[in-house]
Amino acid sequence: MRFMGWYLKIVAGGAAIGAAMELFMIHTGFYEKVTMLESEKRAWESSPEAQAMREALNPWHKNEEHERR
Template sequence: MRFAGWYMKIAGGGAAIGACMELFMIHTGFYEQVTMLESEKRAWESSPEAQAMREAMNPWHKRDEKDK
């Protein structure tokens, strides 16, 4: 435990940097923006256009379903 003080300084510095990053993201509205983008993405993925795109990207999907 010769370098315990050094490790404690590194751990404290890392925790302080992490806390500053979290505060920055909270104050800039990062989480609200990400939540909005994720909900838009999920809404689009469940739309008929997205389903048609998925089917167009895999022309063998009906063949795979018949084999099963």
């Protein structure tokens, strides 16, 4: 309880810094950009080209298929 004032100052400073970072990200459109990039990434990953590339780059895919049977 001796250093309670210091702890409260640290908590208040951390909360202020976190709030400032969130406001900056909202103001600059960070979340909209990330959402768009993630949706493009998921759309590409589900495409036939991505599936073919994933199978070509995995040399053990035949062994995995054999083990599943």
